[in-house]
Amino acid sequence: MILETNIYNKALIADIQVKEANLTVSDNFKNEMAALIDKGNKYIIVNFEKVMYVDSSFLGALVSSLKYAIANKAEIDVAGLNKDVAGLFQLIRLNKAFKIHASAVEAATNKS
Helix, strand or coil: CCEEEEEECCEEEEEECCCEECHHHHHHHHHHHHHHHHCCCCEEEEECCCCCEECHHHHHHHHHHHHHHHHCCCEEEEECCCHHHHHHHHHCCHHHCCCEECCHHHHHHHHC
8 A cells, every 4th residue: 555544633644655756656646646636625734755766657646636536525635745856846847737735734723
């Protein structure tokens, strides 16, 4: 499992459990996200707190998950980005597609 989940203030926090979010885990991530959306979760916060490195295939899986969420009337925000990952999100303008929060708890608290 790539994600460990818990509920906080009606939000589902999905903690990524790997340090390197890359091609080897991107398909599993995408499948796990789809399953969470299919279970009826309407607000998911993907927590990158443990992630040190992200590659394009994983970001593609994240965007694919967002498209699936939108089609199912759900929302995905991201939280806990380190400096390098946050810079990458800005460079490829993913900060325009995702709301970025300092922490998952902050995201869940601000949503309620």
